[in-house]
Amino acid sequence: MPSMSPFPLLFSLLTLPALALATTVHRCEAANGRITFTTLSCAPGESVSLQDVRVFTPGSTRALLPPAEPHETSGMKIQRKEPTVVGQAPDKCGNLISARERREAIINQRVIAGMSQQDVESALGKPDKISIRNSATSYRYDTQRGRSAQVEFDEKGCTKGKAKSRTAKSPH
Numbered sequence: 001m002p003s004m005s006p007f008p009l010l011f012s013l014l015t016l017p018a019l020a021l022a023t024t025v026h027r028c029e030a031a032n033g034r035i036t037f038t039t040l041s042c043a044p045g046e047s048v049s050l051q052d053v054r055v056f057t058p059g060s061t062r063a064l065l066p067p068a069e070p071h072e073t074s075g076m077k078i079q080r081k082e083p084t085v086v087g088q089a090p091d092k093c094g095n096l097i098s099a100r101e102r103r104e105a106i107i108n109q110r111v112i113a114g115m116s117q118q119d120v121e122s123a124l125g126k127p128d129k130i131s132i133r134n135s136a137t138s139y140r141y142d143t144q145r146g147r148s149a150q151v152e153f154d155e156k157g158c159t160k161g162k163a164k165s166r167t168a169k170s171p172h
Contacts, residue, residue, distance in 0.1 A: 025051045092116065093158035111149075117157045124149070136160075 027049045028042035029035050042048045096114025097105075105112045106123040120139060121127070127139035135155035142148045152160045 023053050025053050027051050092156050096158075111151050111159060113159050115159045117153055120151055120153075120159065124151075127151075 023039065025037050025039055026042055027035065027037055028046040029049075030043075030046050036042070036046075037051070093114045093116055097112060101112065102115065102119060105115065106119060109123050111120050111123060115123075117137070117139075124139075124141055128142045129140040131138040131140070137153040137157065139151045139153075140148060141150075154160050
């Protein structure tokens with residue numbers, strides 16, 4: 001039996017993906033100027049031209065322009081600036097404490113003047129007893145060791161007191 005050379009088979013297998021990515025499309029132009037692209041034949045009376053269409057795979061195309069290389073010119077000075085806060089929404093407690101002070105107080109389970117009821121609950125948990133008199137609210141926290149802590153809020157729901165240093169340690 002004559003032996004067949006493996007080269008034609010290998011060549012056809014290597015060119016198969018290239019053939020699968022390319023196709024011919026008919027460009028059909030009607031008398032009124034309407035253009036249709038199809039893989040089928042054109043209607044009678046339309047002019048036909050063949051279009052070779054190739055699907056490009058990633059990495060198979062070349063950029064038209066070279067990539068930009070950032071460089072500093074002699075007259076250019078690049079200075080990084082911190083963003084400027086133009087306006088800040090006031091919280092219901094009048095911005096007595098900063099966001100950083102609020103976070104640190106919650107993490108350390110402390111209550112400081114200017115915290116809201118939600119902040120206090122985040123720091124100490126749900127109160128054991130809530131008392132409401134007139135427009136003031138009071139939270140009471142009791143522990144198993146007989147100790148307790150009481151936090152008083154004004155009519156806006158903010159902890160009372162003007163000094164930021166006035167704190168109440170968590171009873172837990």
